[in-house]
Amino acid sequence: MIRLSMPVLGDDEFAAVERVLRSGQLVHGGECDLFEQELAEYLGCRECVVVSSGTAALHLALLAIGIGPGDAVVVPDFTFPATVNVVELVGARPILVDVDPGTYNVTPAGIAEAIDAWSGPEKVRAIMPVHEFGCPADMTGITAVARQYGLSVIEDAACGLGTRHNGKMAGTFGAMGCFSFHPRKALTTGEGGAIAIDDLELATKIRTFRNHGIERNAAGMDFIAAGFNYRLTNFQAALGRAQLPKFAGWLQQRWQLQAMYRQGLADVPVALPDEVAGHAWQTFMVVLPAYCDRNTVIARLRAAFIETNVGAQCIHCLKYYRSKYPEMCQSQAGNVAERLYTQGLALPLYKDLEAAQIDFIVSQLRRIIT
Numbered sequence: 001m002i003r004l005s006m007p008v009l010g011d012d013e014f015a016a017v018e019r020v021l022r023s024g025q026l027v028h029g030g031e032c033d034l035f036e037q038e039l040a041e042y043l044g045c046r047e048c049v050v051v052s053s054g055t056a057a058l059h060l061a062l063l064a065i066g067i068g069p070g071d072a073v074v075v076p077d078f079t080f081p082a083t084v085n086v087v088e089l090v091g092a093r094p095i096l097v098d099v100d101p102g103t104y105n106v107t108p109a110g111i112a113e114a115i116d117a118w119s120g121p122e123k124v125r126a127i128m129p130v131h132e133f134g135c136p137a138d139m140t141g142i143t144a145v146a147r148q149y150g151l152s153v154i155e156d157a158a159c160g161l162g163t164r165h166n167g168k169m170a171g172t173f174g175a176m177g178c179f180s181f182h183p184r185k186a187l188t189t190g191e192g193g194a195i196a197i198d199d200l201e202l203a204t205k206i207r208t209f210r211n212h213g214i215e216r217n218a219a220g221m222d223f224i225a226a227g228f229n230y231r232l233t234n235f236q237a238a239l240g241r242a243q244l245p246k247f248a249g250w251l252q253q254r255w256q257l258q259a260m261y262r263q264g265l266a267d268v269p270v271a272l273p274d275e276v277a278g279h280a281w282q283t284f285m286v287v288l289p290a291y292c293d294r295n296t297v298i299a300r301l302r303a304a305f306i307e308t309n310v311g312a313q314c315i316h317c318l319k320y321y322r323s324k325y326p327e328m329c330q331s332q333a334g335n336v337a338e339r340l341y342t343q344g345l346a347l348p349l350y351k352d353l354e355a356a357q358i359d360f361i362v363s364q365l366r367r368i369i370t
């Protein structure tokens with residue numbers, strides 16, 4: 001079976017984890033502190049806070065700037081649902097925005113239009129753009145819209161480690177940038193995440209929330225907030241640290257793989273994603289023509305020992321959101337996000353995927369859909 005994605009786990013990674021396991025320091029420790037410093041250096045931001053998942057990062061980011069009941073947050077209609085679930089979890093209201101058919105990202109114009117059209121009782125407080133599949137969202141334009149309307153920006157860069165917009169790292173444009181190290185992402189710690197942040201006070205607040213609300217003081221410790229346990233373990237951090245120095249090279253390999261797909265698929269009737277500068281290619285998703293039943297295509301590729309999958313979800317098509325916000329969901333019916341959700345096909349992409357395997361995947365896809 002050609003897998004959809006494979007983590008890169010070599011001798012360096014095994015040695016790093018073993019070293020920490022033998023040390024006996026398993027929960028948050030020195031490896032976490034070093035991983036935070038090295039990530040901040042890689043991203044070019046002041047601070048990073050490592051956490052237990054990308055979802056935990058997004059949740060803490062919203063809490064840190066006090067988003068809650070009575071607030072609304074602008075989110076893409078096409079994303080992994082965690083982006084929108086965290087808005088619900090803090091008691092705020094999501095405002096869905098359709099995405100661009102070539103980048104799969106929200107656009108500044110789409111965001112501005114949604115804010116102008118918003119008449120709900122909730123006050124729009126923040127924009128959460130997603131760098132979908134590692135494609136850089138237009139952060140120049142989105143930052144300008146945020147400034148114009150006085151909103152905070154929290155970037156969901158879960159797929160966007162190494163993504164750049166105009167040379168600057170995704171996740172470092174907004175007040176906070178949230179990353180995931182789930183095994184589907186290009187750099188993995190098993191489960192894990194991080195928040196990139198320049199505001200040191202907010203970073204301290206997030207670290208407190210991450211660790212049960214504990215504040216250490218002269219008397220020992222006190223609990224100053226009802227916090228979570230959203231810590232990353234020390235051996236997970238060691239795994240991430242073993243991968244980070246090699247990551248830039250992996251990004252180049254991923255770029256080459258998507259270029260091979262692009263060449264091979266030129267005569268296959270699928271829509272290809274835009275080849276945007278700075279794309280990290282966490283996922284390569286094509287869009288099947290309307291006459292194809294995507295799930296049948298997935299099943300037939302599986303029969304040829306090729307694992308493929310849905311790219312991301314369309315939020316307005318999901319049961320929870322349809323029943324909670326029927327009007328908003330109906331108003332989005334038939335949009336780009338819905339087409340990407342029903343016709344999108346994520347193809348295998350990982351560092352060690354071979355050219356011959358890409359040829360095979362392309363030939364099988366061609367055979368199945370033409």
Ligand SMILES: *Cc1c(COP(=O)(O)O)cnc(C)c1O
Nearest residue numbers: 053054055080082158159180182
């Ligand atoms: C993977 C992903 C998440 C969730 O990250 P986890 O680490 O799995 O919690 C959130 N948003 C997007 C866009 C993602 O791709």
